[in-house]
Amino acid sequence: MKIEELHIYGYGKLENTIISRLGDFQVFYGENEAGKSTIMAFIHGILFGFPTKQQQELRYEPKGGGRYGGKLSLRHPEYGLVGIERIKGKAAGDVTVFLEDGTSGGEELLKALLGNFDKSLFQAVFSFNLHGLQNVHQMKDEDIGRFLFSAGTLGTDRLAKAEIELQKELEARFKPSGKKPALNARMANLRALEAELGKAAEKNARYGELIKERDAIADEIRSLGEEIPVLVAEADRLKEWERIEGIARDEAALSDELGRVGNVLFPARGIERFESLKQLLTPYSIQIETIKERKELLKKEVDSIVLHKALLENEAEAAELNELIPVYDQSRRECAQLEERLSQLEERIGIAKGKLHLGIDEEEIATINTDIYLKQQSEEADERRKRAAALKVQLEADFQEEKAGLEQVEKDLNNAKAQLLPEDKRSHFEKLAEAGNENAIRGQIEACKERISLLEEAVKSEEGHRNQSRMAGAAMMIGALVLTIYGYMGGEWLVLGAGIIFAGIATIVFWKSLFSSSSAKPSEELVRQKARAKQLEEELLSIRPGNAEAAASQLEQDDIQRMKVNSLIARLEQQTAQYEKVLARFDHLEKEEALLREQVDLLCKELKISSTIGKHMPAEAFKIVEECKTAILEKKRIEGKILVLKERQAEIEARAEGLGRLFPELTGKGIHLVAHTARTALEEEKKKAILLMEKSRKLEELEYDSAKLEKEHATHDQAIRELFVQAGVDNEEEYHAAAKLAMALEEKQSRLNKLRTELSFSIIGKEEIEELLSIRNVSGLVQEVSEKIKVAKQGIERLQQRLAEVRYEIQVLEEGGTYSELLHSFRMARSEFEEEAKEWAVYKVAGELLRRTTGRFKEYHLPRLLKQAGDYLGFLTGGKYCRIFLAPSGTGFLIERADKTRFEANELSQATTEQVYVSLRLALAETIYEKFSFPFIIDDSFVNFDGERTARMIELLKGLNGRQVLFFTCHSHLLAHFGEGQVHHLARNHANIHR
Incomplete structure (x- = not known):
């Protein structure tokens, strides 16, 4: 899953903010209070709901009273492009999800998209911040391993905290060898009472x-x-x-x-003396050999010295050429830079022409009008287009809301009307209430029978009329549906809006006509008359003394229901007026869009671009044309400058060619080599005569030094041989x-x-x-x-304890006691013990369930998680630590170094412990939750790392394939690890952000 765009209507200090084209690794950089935390909270809020007023989290409601909420566009691996909009509404906000195929939905669809993830689990697994690492800082040594295990299984320390709390509760109630816990104390008291009770029963026999x-x-x-x-x-x-x-x-x-x-x-201090002589002997040998090599080299150098007289005659020309070399190099560099700039300009021109599909040449592009007035017109057109699009979305939401309200009121009204007493029945109850007249009921029965015979004749003629009305209404709805689909598939938003409006009107008209016609059908009236006749006959049979009071009660209830119907009719009129206002706003929007099209057509004609491009992005099109025109003028200027520089280079190359004739071996070589060779050769010729004399004198000195060193070498060699003889x-x-x-x-x-x-x-x-x-x-x-x-001491302790018990029993038996009092105390203590034991069992079962769940995780998921975490840790530490194992205790980890030495978590350095924590968090997301492709959201979690650790951490994150990373930071030195296109700069004092 990849987040591609954020559209913030209003969230904290950010209002009307659009951040688009988010990359796979996106960095948000800004100083404190620039909006980083706001953007992170906005993403969490759109996906999982705004914090309620009862929660501790900030709600980030706009202080200026603007529209609260926004929209998030993301690319889902299963549903494609998805839009998620959440605005102020119920506690967590009203959410609407728009899928690529046109489907929309609410919270249920959003949960399906997110795999039923909740906010806390998402933040625990895929969201990093300093809080997690600070937990590692604050841990005691014995708790670090437990914390890492919990973080590696759930993403947070909740598992460790739950286990610790359960253990504390259990130990507070019972310990196998404890005395102070409540259950231990009651058990000891119960055993004592039981013993006393037995003693009292066996008083005479036991003494x-x-x-x-x-x-x-x-x-x-x-x-x-x-x-x-x-x-x-x-x-x-x-x-x-x-x-x-x-x-x-x-x-x-x-x-x-x-x-x-x-x-x-062995000679005294033999090794020391031998090494001393050897150290003295070695330099003499090296010096003798060196002198020999130097003598041979000097003889060859003397023989090789030959003067070049012809070169000395051109000394002035060589010096002048060397002075021109920097000028020549500067000219070539300027020419290369201009050619590179020229290539870039041609590429920019080509890209601009490709974006706008311009089929005209550069000369014609240079004549396009790009004055300030036309730029203002394009920006105004673009702004009007955006306002119209936003207004259309708002109108569609208002339309659906008013339509739903209207349908609900009509439904409530129909239900209320259905509960009213029919007029004939009400009239009957009124008569019963007044006198309970039996003859009046018989008259009504006769009238109903006559009405039934007339309605039976009208049923056949009415049936044909009803069928024609239904077919006409259905045809209107089908036409509206076709118009809506055509507008959506063709991108004609006005047609789409008109289709939606027409569909709503057709539905209301058809619904009203259906109900109005059905209420007047002769067949339904016939059914009612028959039911009325049957009801009157039953009433006639049921007339008994006291029916007048029952009829009065029925009339009172019917009066209340009629008041409710009148109230609903008034609400229906009000809701209908609201609905018609929304339709009128749609008409006004169509007029605005028509004026916008006219303005865009004039802009496209001036800029010589197609109306299709101008219709969707007039301001962007003007900007591209303006940049293309500027690039063409710059290209012509650079071409002229390149021509002047190349003429200067040709002049210098001609002078270098003349000097190069003195060196046949340099024919066809570059002027740098010619100038350098000429200067070097001149200097060499001046030094040769002096060098020849110096080398001859040095040769004589080397002959004398060689003879002296050979004599000293022989003396030390003889001393070493004398040591060998002694040993x-x-x-x-x-x-x-x-x-x-x-x-x-x-x-x-x-x-x-x-x-x-x-x-x-x-x-x-x-x-x-x-x-x-x-x-x-x-x-x-x-x-x-x-x-x-040990056995003897335990035996003495056991015997002493038993001796004290026996003496006490003897004392009790001698002093006497009441058996019934002891029995009552024993039963009370047993009852209290059983209640305490039940409470202990509850915590014990909870701990066992947690242990079994943890055990299943260790058996099925933990091995794969630890292997992945070990690979990440090896990369982060440069191979120093490469594997992670589950500790024998089952609630911590052992970390293996490259030399196979294993350490507990509390034995590592603070920085290495943080690297283990990060490796486990990444492995958790990549193994246990690998099917959830949520992006990682990281907020300055690695500021405590040094430069090398930070570089490796960022390199690891960049290597996570198939998962987006959103990195928030306020540290500018981290930006060197990212390309310019990966960094989005947040301005502290600017509310709007656009990319």
């Missing part, structure tokens, strides 16, 4: 058993207390051995190894091997001394260490002894 149990528990506690110190001492000994085991084993191994190796002879080796490789062996033995001896020092501080002696070296599973022994200590 002796409790005395014996008390003594047994005391003996068992004493036995366990004596066992624990022994186990603690053994545990301390094993833990100390566990600490020094590695040290002891290393010490034993090093001792054995050093005992097997003898003494190694007992023949070459450098063996010397280094001997040095490495000596250093290794020295390091091992130092390591052995350090290990023995560490063992000396242990509480375990040398003999005991030798015994413990045979043990391999020390940690298992430590764990086994620790487990025994």
Whole structure:
């Protein structure tokens, strides 16, 4: 889905604003208060409804009282070009959707277009702003992973918040090992009461058993207390051995190894001395070789020096030519720029002629009148065209509104009339109310029978007349429909408007004639008379004492209904007058459009363009003709200037050709090369004599230096050979091997001394260490002894607790108690516990449902989302972080670096965490919601990124194929990443925006 145009009637500070030709990546740039937030809110409002007065969001109603709302044009992948208009009306505004095939609809059609997306979900998935990243800034370390998981599944932190709130509610009521939560406290109280109740019931039988149990528990506690110190001492000994085991084993191994190796002879500071001599020897070798190469090179250079006398005679000509080279280059650059400008002008002229389909030559175009008066006329015509189009849209809306109102009033009136009592029945009730006369009813029955016989004869003649009336009305409606379709398909809006008006009139006339004729049909009157006769006969049979009161009640209700009918008739007259006013405004619009056509035809004749183009865009056509005419005049001026520059270039080239004859190898080359060669050769010839003398002197100096360096080189080489003899080796490789062996033995001896020092501080002696070296599973022994200590301590605690309970039971039994009071307290506590448990179960079920939903998401959707997010993160970080995994906790992520190291979210830097958040948001839209091609709306979400991160972020957004990006920013340095056609500048102090 791509948004192509925004037409803002009135929204906040923006009024009568049109932003068109929106691209796939559209940037809105402007300073603070330039209208960026207003435009974003306008898009949300048109698509999902204006905020109500009860909501916290701003409504952006125009302060000047203008028309509230606007229109949004978009390209839908299924419905094609779609127009969505929303104006002030009910709570969220009245919306109208216009499809490309002419179909229109309201909120239901809009929901189908948007895939039943609501505003909050759209903003969560496809709308970025600083708020999301600021949430990452404000998170505690332990909450970052949970927040990222929630953002990666729903687009917001709602999932994390819901999970945390449910967990808090559950823990506030119950914890498996807690005491303070309400459910834990009630459970403990219930168990205590249950125990007390049992004690009271077993008072006599339990007392002796409790005395014996008390003594047994005391003996068992004493036995366990004596066992624990022994186990603690053994545990301390094993833990100390566990600490020094590695040290002891290393010490034993090093001792054995050093005992097997003898003494190694090596010169003191052998490596240091060898490297020092080698470093001194290497520069001498390099210098000797360098001097040899330099001597050979100098000899060749001396032999190669040859003077060029002929060139010296033309020294003045070469100098002058070099001075003319900048003039020549400047002339060529100006000529190239003018030719490029000439090409651009020809392209502009061609484009302008193509836009207007001009078949005349440039000379004739230059004669077209483009004075200020004609420009004013074209702008006025364009403005009148826009006003007429807007008025037509408004009139069509008013027409539909008044038509619907008129039909509703007529419907209400007919329903009210149908509920009135017939005149004969009302007359009957009036008579019943007055006296209840039975003879009067019989007279009415006879009159109805006579009327029935007359109506039966008139039915046949009336039937033919009714059929003719219906056929005539249907023909009028078909004609209006044909006229409407012809106007729409041919783009004739006046014909279309007339067809719509004619269709409305024909429908009303046909409807009224149908109802009016049906009310007078003899057949219907015949049915009514028969029903009337039957009704009178039933009334005659039903006359009983007291019927007069019932008849009076019926008459009172009929009087109320008649008052309602009179009110509706007055409303119908008022609505009909409003409807006729709308039709009169349509007639006035047709006259205005006729005058506009006459004005446009005169403009087209002056500008020599077709009336088809002038009819739709007169001001634009004038502007193009004016630009084309200006380009033609500029083209003629540039052609003359190019001719002068080329003559100057030819003169300089002729002088360069004469000088170039001194250098046969430069024949046919450019003047730059000739001038440069001549200047360089002159300078070279002057230096050759001096250079020859200097090189001969340097050659003698190099001979002396070479002999001196060879002598010093031999001295240092002899010192190195003496070191080899002391170490007992023949070459450098063996010397280094001997040095490495000596250093290794020295390091091992130092390591052995350090290990023995560490063992000396242990509480375990040398003999005991030798015994413990045979043990391999020390940690298992430590764990086994620790487990025994733990079991013993738990046993003592359990026994002490039981001993206290037994003593308390004995005390209660000795002091006595009432069984009925304990039973009442127990039942009350159980009832309170059950109520608390029901409330806990509600939160538990909610948490389980959330967990299952999250589990299904992890199983079916999360793998694909994480793969896509990992690809995005790898691009944003330059390959430093490339994969994202679900954490074992299930509510966070692990991020894998390129070296396979994994990090939790709270271990990353702030900027990298933001990149993970953005990657998850993009992947969410591109995987889970990939079938919804909504545009991304981004509001300065990356201002905290550095230059490289920002460049990668924008490059990633540009690479999102098939999805539009609307980027709002107030930072000018970001504009360097976009082309001029992608940026729309918002002016702070201007309400109207046009593109």
